[in-house]
Amino acid sequence: MASAQLSEILKQATGVLAARGEGVLLFDEDDRRYLDFTAGIGVTSTGHCHPRVVEAAQRQVGTLIHAQYTTVMHRPLLTLVERMGEVLPEGLDRVFFANSGSEAVEAALRLSRQATGRPNMIAFHGGFHGRTVAAASLTTSGTKFRSGFAPLMAGVHVAPFPDPTHYGWPVEQATDFALAQLDYLLQTMSSPADTAAFLVEPVLGEGGYVPGNERFFAGLRERADKYGILLVVDEVQTGFGRTGKFWGGEHFGAKPEILITAKGLASGFPLSGIAASSELMAKAWPGSQGGTYGANAVACAAALATLDVIRDENLVENSAQRGAQLKEALQLVADKHDAITDVRGLGLMIGNEFRDADGKPDGATATAVQQEAAKRGLLLLTCGAWGQVVRFIPALVVTSEQVDEAAAIWADAVNAVVAR
Numbered sequence: 116m117a118s119a120q121l122s123e124i125l126k127q128a129t130g131v132l133a134a135r136g137e138g139v140l141l142f143d144e145d146d147r148r149y150l151d152f153t154a155g156i157g158v159t160s161t162g163h164c165h166p167r168v169v170e171a172a173q174r175q176v177g178t179l180i181h182a183q184y185t186t187v188m189h190r191p192l193l194t195l196v197e198r199m200g201e202v203l204p205e206g207l208d209r210v211f212f213a214n215s216g217s218e219a220v221e222a223a224l225r226l227s228r229q230a231t232g233r234p235n236m237i238a239f240h241g242g243f244h245g246r247t248v249a250a251a252s253l254t255t256s257g258t259k260f261r262s263g264f265a266p267l268m269a270g271v272h273v274a275p276f277p278d279p280t281h282y283g284w285p286v287e288q289a290t291d292f293a294l295a296q297l298d299y300l301l302q303t304m305s306s307p308a309d310t311a312a313f314l315v316e317p318v319l320g321e322g323g324y325v326p327g328n329e330r331f332f333a334g335l336r337e338r339a340d341k342y343g344i345l346l347v348v349d350e351v352q353t354g355f356g357r358t359g360k361f362w363g364g365e366h367f368g369a370k371p372e373i374l375i376t377a378k379g380l381a382s383g384f385p386l387s388g389i390a391a392s393s394e395l396m397a398k399a400w401p402g403s404q405g406g407t408y409g410a411n412a413v414a415c416a417a418a419l420a421t422l423d424v425i426r427d428e429n430l431v432e433n434s435a436q437r438g439a440q441l442k443e444a445l446q447l448v449a450d451k452h453d454a455i456t457d458v459r460g461l462g463l464m465i466g467n468e469f470r471d472a473d474g475k476p477d478g479a480t481a482t483a484v485q486q487e488a489a490k491r492g493l494l495l496l497t498c499g500a501w502g503q504v505v506r507f508i509p510a511l512v513v514t515s516e517q518v519d520e521a522a523a524i525w526a527d528a529v530n531a532v533v534a535r
């Protein structure tokens with residue numbers, strides 16, 4: 116009998132075959148319990164199978180699964196649009212939905228170009244914006260996302276992100292450098308008249324869990340206003356309470372013209388979106404965006420339940436509080452090991468940077484510790500250009516006890532791998 120196998124294109128961070136999930140916990144087919152501090156790469160904001168999300172999705176499955184939104188309209192979508200108004204930054208009162216983060220990034224790109232009539236995008240070094248070819252063209256967190264399928268999309272320029280760890284400078288100096296290089300780029304490579312938008316993450320995600328800062332975002336805003344360039348903030352990973360505020364950009368007073376959201380929005384159902392002002396959206400060409408599956412009715416119902424759960428269970432506050440607890444515990448481990456040179460992040464988006472004795476990024480040790488933690492029942496992911504950062508990104512429902520348990524496993528895993 117003919118049989119097929121899964122393609123080698125996929126690479127898996129753990130050997131776990133997940134059978135079921137419950138909150139922060141995952142269970143494999145032998146019913147082994149894991150603390151899932153990956154949350155499906157920051158997606159299961161309300162935890163695995165939150166009863167209210169399950170109930171809403173099940174009800175919708177039995178009512179209407181696919182109401183194709185360029186053919187007919189459906190109530191879960193219309194209600195979600197209204198409810199997004201409660202959480203979106205002021206002035207962003209028009210929403211468009213797609214399925215994945217990459218698609219939403221492309222939606223923002225199309226809108227930016229159509230609205231300004233300008234071709235170029237300026238992205239920031241270390242940023243991750245997705246894997247479709249246009250999104251990959253805007254991605255500079257690692258060559259693994261770009262190599263071997265060139266040519267990429269034209270019209271992309273890259274300016275530095277104020278990353279103190281990478282440059283080895285204080286944050287002030289890294290910010291001065293990033294803004295000065297942005298000015299130089301606008302003067303020498305992409306004139307303001309050709310530049311549609313700046314595209315930036317509030318916290319570099321895949322690029323190593325590096326937070327931006329207030330002065331950097333003020334500098335972007337100032338230049339955007341001066342030159343009529345749009346500020347597009349990619350909140351795919353940082354949104355929906357992940358950083359201890361509803362949007363990551365709130366930490367830095369970021370005032371985007373376009374906000375991109377996905378991941379935590381629907382607790383695991385594929386749903387993404389962009390938001391902008393009515394004036395800006397009116398400049399898009401009608402019918403220029405859409406898609407077969409965008410704003411799927413079950414995904415929208417799950418997103419509505421997600422918004423309810425985040426509000427009713429105070430998950431944004433929990434993210435801030437459990438994040439502070441976790442960061443403190445991880446810092447205590449780092450204090451005991453020279454190999455961990457930095458513990459950083461906001462809310463429940465925390466990275467541990469590994470460096471070798473020469474101060475070079477140490478992806479091998481980071482991966483060894485991540486694997487050791489998985490063996491001990493704690494699922495984690497790496498990130499950073501060299502895979503040198505181990506990131507903690509649990510569901511926002513994580514409890515104080517689960518944070519303590521994860522920190523204890525982490526301490527054991529680090530001890531097992533790293534000689535002092």
Ligand SMILES: Cc1ncc(COP(=O)(O)O)c(C=O)c1O
Nearest residue numbers: 215216217243244245320351352
């Ligand atoms: C900041 C950011 N933008 C865009 C994406 C792409 O999202 P997706 O994988 O759903 O296409 C991601 C995914 O990790 C992300 O973290």
